[in-house]
Amino acid sequence: MISSFQSYTFYTKDINETLARAAADPIVSREAEYYRNTIGSITSVDEFLADDRIYAYALKAYGLEEMAYAKAFIRKVLESDLTDTDSFANRLTDVKYKTLAAAYDFGSTVTSEIIQTTSQIDDLIGTYKQTIQNNDAILRQETNYFTAVSKNFTEVDDLFKNTAARDYVFTTFGIDPKTFDYETMRNVLTSDIADPDSYVNSVLAPKVAEWSTLIDDLNVQRASGSNSPAQIQRIDYLLGQYTKSIETVGNYYEMAASFNFKADGTLDAGVEPMNDAQQKLVTERYVFSQPRLTATGALLNKQYYEETISGITSLDELLSNPRLSTMMLTAYGVPLTTSRSDVKWALQQDTSDLGGEIYSKSAGMIALAKAFNFESDGTITPGKDIQDETQLHTTTSNYIAYYDDADDEKDAAAIAKYKLYIGLTANLNDFLSLQPAAVTIREFALKAFNVSPDEVSTYKLKQIFTSDPYDPNSFVNKMKDDRFIQLAKAFNFTEDGSIGAPRYAQSENEITRITKAYYTAYTRLDSSDTGKAAAEAEASYYRTKLQSLETVDQLMADPRLINVLLVAEGLKPKDVTAETLRAVLTSDLDDPESFANLQTDISFQKIAGSFNFDADGIIQTKNTHSIQNDRGLVETQRLYLTQAVEEEAGEDSVGARLALYFKRMAPTLTSTYEILADEALAQFFRTTFSISEETAASNIDVQKAMFERYYEIDDLLDPDKVDTMVQRFLALYDVQNGAVDPLLAVFSNDTSISFETVAALSQLRNSLY
Incomplete structure (x- = not known):
């Protein structure tokens, strides 16, 4: 008869080889292939429960085969919102139910479709405020540049060739740098306003006189009282156009007066293109021409x-x-x-x-x-x-x-209106409409990214907001203007203009799983109020930051996020290098040769599957909705293999199966109540510490106190202490169940055992007795 110790050693000597052997089993392989090929097409809990093979595979993976008959019960588990401490799965003592619920996403914790999350709104408002501050720095930079180059021009075309200086001047005098007429502007800049034959005096001044006469005539017509509403509308339009034209010519005069170019575009000997007074006039006017x-x-x-x-x-x-x-x-x-x-x-x-x-x-x-x-x-x-x-x-x-107090008050009012109106937006057409509320929030958003409402048409805005800002080939990325890319990222419009779910580096379900796992891992080592507060603060920080995280670089640059992630996955941050983590995060789990798949610790594969990064380290272009992400798939299939191995071990030795099960579950256990709620774990502990089976009928709190005489729950985080408990269990299990003592079996002819095993058993025997 093979002892539990021998069986256990056989399966754990090389666990990866053991798992590979189990995966090669035809039945196991067939079920795994079916699960992998089918789970992505399942979209509801009804479909999940209706597919007997998928359902059976999942329940076996999470050690809940005996509950397969209770589909109504399992439905409630799967539909539990793990963010709600009072949800069905969270109220169950057995952690296997919470683990099962966390492996799937049936909509209970999926991120809602929302035009902007709280984080996106806060980020937009922060960008709005930062843009105001940045504009002053840009203003100084532009003015310093113009001041430095403006006196170095030798002819008027030097100004036109220097687009930065040209745009500075044109903006100062209200001229659109994108649509100006070269000949007109050159004629203005080479005009001497004191010369009656110059362009501004010979060509523009007569037009101003003509427009002024027309304005007088129109005012007389309007005051006659005999005009129809349509006629009044036409008169008002013409008055506005003529007035605007006169103002434009006024700006041309001032621009001409700001430079000393001759009619041929050159400068007289010893004459600067601008003197100090002219330069001051232009730079001050530019500064004061800004919106605020x-x-x-x-x-x-x-x-x-x-x-x-x-x-x-x-x-x-x-x-x-x-x-x-x-x-x-x-x-x-x-x-x-x-x-x-x-x-x-x-x-x-x-x-x-x-x-x-x-x-x-x-x-x-x-x-x-x-x-x-x-x-x-x-x-x-x-x-x-x-x-x-x-x-x-x-x-x-x-x-x-x-x-700037008045502007600050206006900003506060604008921010309040934005927060009030943004949640009322139904879709992109609503956002782009001419309704006052829509205009308010749209112009606020544009201003946040330093975009003038006159700079972009409604049609182009629609193209921008329906683009995928994470797709390098999308319309908004082809614009090559980061302002519009960030604008598109600030909202959650879909390709058809409806409101979609925000794109996170991790799904809401994964963020919840990570933060809860971190909190549990941290507080089991420090359960003080201070420790709980610290864990909650880090978990909250992780949740907030993950809502705006876009790249692996951003994650790697934040040690707090990395610490939460690794601790949650049962890894020691000091043992994982930045290079290793980066390679894991950008791994393709569909490629068996990818870095994450080549690691022996499944935690790395779970990390890779938990995030939505592509090989370049940015959020994936497409959001593929599935009830199970790559992390859940990896974990489910590994657990199924582990269950298969434990079942196989149980055919030779129930003790070996119990030992394998305990070693797998030990790091996840956070209280003795969880142990007592799991009969297999309870049997392991009763055997290990020679606690009578009759105590199982005792009051639960009495059992808890009895168990805790022999160990502390934190011992289960120490691999050495866990191994010692396993070895003690195996020895006592075989003694209690009449198995052949492997130490004596060496003297018989019907078995063989290595010298190393005999030595190990002798050492164990000495430590136990």
Whole structure:
């Protein structure tokens, strides 16, 4: 009779060879092939339960064959939401049910179809804020570049050849760099506004006079009172067009005045293309032409204020300067809508009179009145400057601190509206419509990625949003503009414009499985409140980051994510190199020669199958919905083979099968209740520690206390302690069940045993008795 120890040793001496031998069995091979070829076509729990071969294969893999009759029960397990601690599978003590539920995705934890997840909304808002900050840096960079090159031009065509400088100038004066007419622009830039024969004076000025006359005539027609609504609409359109044309010519005049090119495009000897004053005019105008005032613009205003304020001689002169007036009101928080008369009144008050009427006004008005030295008649107080050093410093410092408060308030309101409206969007057509709410959220999104609404048509936006941003051959990627690629990634529109599920590097089901496994592994070693809080924080971090993770590089750059992943899969982070993990994550599990498939530890194959990365380390182009991903398939087929091996071992020795089963389950066990809920594990422990079988009828808590006299649950994480328990079990099992003692069998002629085995058994015997 073969002992349990001999049988166990036979199967564990080379476990990979043992599994390969089991996989080669015709029946096992046939069932595995059927499972692999069929599981991908199953889309519902009904189909899963109806296919007897698939159903039987799965239940055997997860050690639940005896429950095959209870399909209603198994259905409830499979439909459990593992994110819900009160779900059916989570309430069951036997961990095999939770493992079975985690192996499939029947929609309970699948990510919902949603236009944007919370993470995507937060990321978009973060991008919006970052774009505002970045725009100022870009503004400075563009201005510094223009300042550096603009005085080096020797002829007008040098400006046209330098597209960055050309676009800077054109944007400054409201000219579209993409549609300008070269001849017209060249004629403008070579015009001398003081020369009546120059292009702007001989060609454009007469047009302005003609348009002005037409505007006067149209205004007369409109005021006649005899026009139909259609006629009024036409008149208003023409008025708008003529007015716009006059403004454009005004910009042409200013642009012509900013350069010193002659009619032939050259420069007179010793003449610069732009003098300092001209250059300052262009750069400041460019800065102030931006959609919002940036820090660079605020500093230019501060400089202007400091250079100008001392030259103001009266209150009326100050209030007649809109730039200074705006700055001083902003500095003291006085609304820009405050009437000039109210501001003038406040600045004429005597703030030294604490009983004066000024002290009945707002704190801002009081502070503004104190910031200047005006008399009641609007003149500057004799013997004083309009502002002393302290007043000037306070004003400019306040301005720099508060210049963007109004914009910040608008941003906060825009963000609130975005959050309110985005969830109401039904599909892409809704998003691209002209409804006010749609316009609000669409323009906010475009602004986040620095895209002007005038820059892209609705038709092109539709092409962008229905493109796959992860497919290098898609429309949006062929645009070669990262702004639009990131815009497409920010939303979850499908090819037909409907709302789809967000694309994650891991499915919601996998993220849940990983975070729960990490929490369990961490807290079993540190079950204190502090330990639980730390584990929860890391699990939450993993879940949040995985919702925006797109590449293997991003994962590899975050040690916290790697730590959670490896610990969850039962690996020690210090034992897994970055090169190994990267090779695993980019492995193709369909290729038997891929790196992950060549590893002996199935944990690496599970990691490879858990993510949606392709060979280049980015999220796969296509989302293929299946009830089981590659990780689940690998795990299921390995467990099926393991069950086959354990069954085969059980034919020779029940003790060997119990030992194999215990060694496989040990690292997954987190409490003695789980052991007591599994009769096979309970029998293993009772045998190992010589606990009477009669105790099985005792109160569950009594049994738990009895078991825990002999071990700590964390011992099951120590391979050496597990091996010691296995060896003790095998020896005692054979003694209790009358098997031939292998140490004595060496003296008989009907068996053979190696010297190493005898030595090992002798050592074990000495440690046990």
